[in-house]
Amino acid sequence: MAESGPPTTIAVSTQLSRVLWKIHELEATLATYDATHAELLEQRLVQYEELLSETRDMLKRRSATADASLAEEVQRNTLEGRKVPEELVRALDAGVNPDEYLRETFKACRRDNQISKGKCEALQLLFANLLADSAEVFPQDAAEYRKLLGL
Template identity: 75%
Template sequence: MSSNDLPTTTAIANQLSRVLWKIHELEATLASYDATHAESLEQRLVQYEELVSQMRDMLKRGTAGVDTLHSEETQRNTLAGRKVPDGLVRALDAGINPDEYLRETFKACRRDNQISKGKCEALQLLFSNLLADAGGVFPEEAAEYRQLLGM
């Protein structure tokens, strides 16, 4: 990666993982520290400082190009351009499990779908009944209308 390239989320995560591992090594060294470990501690501190410096540089490069960076990875890892349903936010604030919210929302959508389906079927039945009644009163016009509809 050149100095002008913007860091990816994966690169930042890997660098952060290395920094955290180095912190763990430092803690282990300090937990059992005695004078014989001085050189090892100094080496680990230098390595830690280098990792933190690299991380700082990486983050500076990342924030410098935030406005111009529109890669798929960046968009995938942010909420920019995405809308969160208000009902979900209210449910989370109320302490409801998101899975339970999804289940209830699905049930409500299915119920509404069945209601809409029933209304469509009722309108189709009304149409066919009206056409049948019109055929009894105006047979020629009804036949012409059916022909125009392709029935």
């Protein structure tokens, strides 16, 4: 196996299956061993040794690339450089189920969103009422203002 890059998980799995099959063949040969099987046993032992050597090389290549990716994964899985809400940490320390915390936080966000939506609608209504009232008192100025706003 002359691969340039690191072996895939499937390649390692296939190679290990081949080694296990070769062990099975050796066991079968040894179970029925007599002097006539000496040449077959020697051939299977040589094949087994070659497979082990290939597997060892494959795992070394995989390990070399895994060390680099492991360092990156450890970096990615740390909290360094990430902001975690203090409320979440407090809730987890208090033994609150994270799913329950998420549900409650989502409900609170929806409630706050509805409150904000109501305030926005109230401000829009206030603006419309002020514009209507100003149009009654100052019709020319209100028309000019509406023109500037593009209404």
